[in-house]
Amino acid sequence: MRPARHRRRAAWASLAVAGLLAGCSSGPGADVDLEPAGPAPTSSDGGADAGPDGEGRATDPSPAPLTDPVEPDLDLAVSTPREDSVYPAVGDPGVDALLYALDVSWDPAAQRLDATATITFRATRSAPRFQLDLAPSMTVGEPTLDGEPVPFARRGKDLVVRAPVEADQRYELSLDYVGTPSPTRAPTTRGDFSTTGLTITDTGELWTMQEPYGAFTWYPVNDQPADKALYDITVHAPAPWTGIANGHLTGLDTADGTTTSSWQLTEPASSYLVTLAVGDYTHRSNATESGLRVDYWTPRGMVQHLGGLETAAASVDWIESRLGPYPFDSLGLVVTDSLSAMETQTMVTLGNSDYVLSPQVIAHELVHQWYGDQVSPDDWRDVWRNEGMTMLMQWLYEDDHDIAPLRNTLQAARNADQGLRDAYGPPGAYDARQFGGSNVYYCPALMWNELRVALGDDEFFRIARSWLTDHDGRSVGREQVVEHWEKATGLELSAFFDDWLLGDTTPAPGVPGA
Incomplete structure (x- = not known):
């Protein structure tokens, strides 16, 4: 996540240097004025990106190319979950999620999320029950475990499945759920980051940033950083809106007034690194020197900040010269109505403002793909x-x-x-x-x-x-x-x-x- 800029409040905080981007906090003496000292980032209204090295890179306004889905390698996602020492109320160390298959339909008029989740997981210990995190605003249908109905209980955000599991055995939990999602309060006083999870805009669009937790606001999840998993996400939205998520775009179709997009993340990710955005998006792309395509999903009609945004390809080149090859097989950036930015894996989530879309903040979020x-x-x-x-x-x-x-x-x-x-x-x-x-x-x-x-x-x-x-x-x-x-x-x-x-x-x- 990018640190946000502060107003100056305390004597020790007299920082007026570009790049020192502190998170907005209302705590005593915590606000810092960190306006950039260097030149303002440039923007472009079209066909080429003037990268930070001054070299133009052609962009492609054509529809996003599709990638064939692959059989997920569940062994890549074997993790060692643990009870978090800072936020122990979130996550269950007894669950090692391997694959989340999510099918999500969004009705903006009714503000209704109607979804099915199929979660393949490994039990890390033998127990009479296990649990996942899911917002209490979501009503759950009858879940099944390996195809058999199982009883469950709701305790706040805890979805407790009352079925015995054995250590190191793999299971498949499926459930339907429906409701109006909303973000949860974040454990922070940052001004750009007061809630975490799924947010509905005034026009009914969706976006998510869910660090340190908040994935549970829209799907059942073991919401802790120690548990990495693979993802298959399908999103149904009213045309011309499109659902954007992590990984490769494996399907994009419009029929009967609904656009369906399918995404596959084939490298394991912690839940806080997952993203979902639904809105009226258009697509562009450019490429790094090594040939990696970088996809840009921007609100229709957005022109002002494209120059800063599309420096991403050149920034990857710069990062690779220090940290080695880009670690994943896809890269995209999606612009949302947020105030901040988040290093969501392979699909960086960015707020729509001059500073968030500046080259240095883009570079910051891209470095996170490694670190x-x-x-x-x-x-x-x-x-x-x-x-x-x-x-x-x-x-x-x-x-x-x-x-x-x-x-x-x-x-x-x-x-x-x-x-x-x-x-x-x-x-x-x-x-x-x-x-x-x-x-x-x-x-x-x-x-x-x-x-x-x-x-x-x-x-x-x-x-x-x-x-x-x-x-x-x-x-x-x-x-x-x-x-x-x-x-x-x-x-x-x-x-x-x-x-x-x-x-x-x-x-x-x-x-x-x-």
Whole structure:
């Protein structure tokens, strides 16, 4: 997720540097004015994208190409769910979801979601029952487990299925559900991010951003980051509206006034990285230097921000030179009515504003495809791992593209570090009521930069790439991060990481022993 800009409130927060994009918070001393210091991003009204490197890239206004669906490899999605240490009320460690097959119909006039979910999962332990998360506003029909009806109970958002399961056995749960979805309150005071989950616009369109949880507002799910799964999503919407979701577009058809779109995500994703948008969308595309097609789904008639949006292909080229090949086999961006941006896997979700659609924010969300999506945290205590590396990469991008000098950005971030720790807590032990605070962005970004300076760019990015390769497609914990960097560098880094992630005060510059 992108950090949003702040107004200045406290003396420690006097940051007027491009790229320091703190989340809007109403907490004491937390608001920061972070207006870009560099030139404003340019926009384009059509046929070509002037990328951040100044090179035009032709776009394709033709209908989106389809990809043949494939048989999902469920073994890719085997995970080790756990009770989250920050938000333990969400998710069930007894369920390892492997595949969510969702068939969703949206009636904007009635504001009614009518859906069927078929969930293939592995039981991680033998138990007389198991549960998923689903908003209480959704009325559930009679579920079946491997084709047999099973009893269930509703306890708030908990959908408890009263059927015995055996450890390491795989099952298929199917259920129909219907209702008017609404987002749930987010555990934060950010101004751009007060709710999480599915949102209905004034015109009846849908969009979702669901970090740290909120997928349960529109489908039954094990809503925790440790459990990655595959997805097949089919969306029925009144023509000319189109449903947009993650992965490859495998079907697109309009009949009897209804448009049906089908999407397949063949690489496992945590539930917070899933997206759904329904609206009047048009399609464009361009390509990276390696030939990856980048699809852009924008509201019909949108012209103003296309230039910033379509820098995505060139940004992927820039990121690949540091973090290695793009980790998935499809990439798209969808523009919604949100105030923020979210790194939803293979289909980035973006709000429709100048700043959110600027090249540096686009680059930020794309870096997350590597750091956050390819390898995800297994506990929300480690959201710093998503945001810290991504924030550093954004700062480097801004420096390379003459948006903001790195030296100034680093100094401003270091000046702010202590105030952020005071307001939100250390980045690795933050206040659970302040999810997405600026501390999980700037403090760990400074930490990673200390390692980058100590090791040099070549060695730093070699290790950063090897982390992704070694943990590809998995959700892993903080201990694995320390172990990986210690082994790769030969340095004793436990105290270094602890000081930056758990300390109440800003650590001194440098890496001991380096």
